[in-house]
Amino acid sequence: MGFEFKLSLETRADKGKGASRRLRHSDMVPGIIYGDGKDSVSVSIAHKDLAYQLDNEAFYSHILDVTVDGAKAENVVLKDLQRHPSKARVLHFDLLRVNANEKIIMNVPLHFTGEDVAPGVKLQGGNVSHHSIDVEISCLPKDLPEFLTVDISELNVGDAAHLSDIVVPDGVTVVALTHGAEHAQPVASIHLPRGAIDDADDAAATEGDAAEGDAAAE
Numbered sequence: 001m002g003f004e005f006k007l008s009l010e011t012r013a014d015k016g017k018g019a020s021r022r023l024r025h026s027d028m029v030p031g032i033i034y035g036d037g038k039d040s041v042s043v044s045i046a047h048k049d050l051a052y053q054l055d056n057e058a059f060y061s062h063i064l065d066v067t068v069d070g071a072k073a074e075n076v077v078l079k080d081l082q083r084h085p086s087k088a089r090v091l092h093f094d095l096l097r098v099n100a101n102e103k104i105i106m107n108v109p110l111h112f113t114g115e116d117v118a119p120g121v122k123l124q125g126g127n128v129s130h131h132s133i134d135v136e137i138s139c140l141p142k143d144l145p146e147f148l149t150v151d152i153s154e155l156n157v158g159d160a161a162h163l164s165d166i167v168v169p170d171g172v173t174v175v176a177l178t179h180g181a182e183h184a185q186p187v188a189s190i191h192l193p194r195g196a197i198d199d200a201d202d203a204a205a206t207e208g209d210a211a212e213g214d215a216a217a218e
Helices: 017-025 047-054 057-061 175-179 194-217
Strands: 005-011 028-035 038-046 064-068 074-083 090-097 104-113 127-130 134-139 148-151 160-162 186-191
Touching: 005 047, 017 028, 017 090, 028 047, 028 074, 038 047, 038 090, 047 057, 047 090, 057 074, 057 104, 104 127, 134 175
Parallel strands: 005 064, 028 090, 104 148
Antiparallel strands: 005 038, 028 038, 064 074, 074 090, 104 134, 127 186, 160 186
8 A cells, every 4th residue: 555645844943952942832843854965944843743644654664745835845754753752742853855866775664474374483382573673775765665574484483584585676775785694684583482491491401310310220
């Protein structure tokens, strides 16, 4: 399913911590638009309007259409978001202009499939651990995926899916893999629950003790 995200922003002349604090008190969120060789623009948006968009996962890895003071729309991506440490409040946002002919670097979510049918889970009683929830990629704006899928349906206990196992669309590169195969860290793995490991260790120890007793008796 495709999404279209449109933001209507206002410029803000006042800058600095005091001005940002006043904006937040009026239920607005300060932000900035920068990049593509153009001047940075300080902007703001109603908190409720931004919060509504942020509820959609695709918003974080999608080309956004923004208008500032009703001017011609620009294409941007969300590059940074500052949240209040204890309240459900957004404090600041950064938007990066994108050029259709220049690659961008973005973090996109990972969606895991096959957990319910993986042998390590279904047959061997293992649990799945997710080591990453997103991955950094490089691509042209037109090739930006909303998410990447990690298939773990074939994994057994002790197995892992790595960055190099992710199938990416044409034109998309996983940034870590450009630095060498040693950077293909695991993104998901299947392991036995802690209790099962302890039981297995106890059983092994018991068998070892029995074998030693049999040897001594001989």
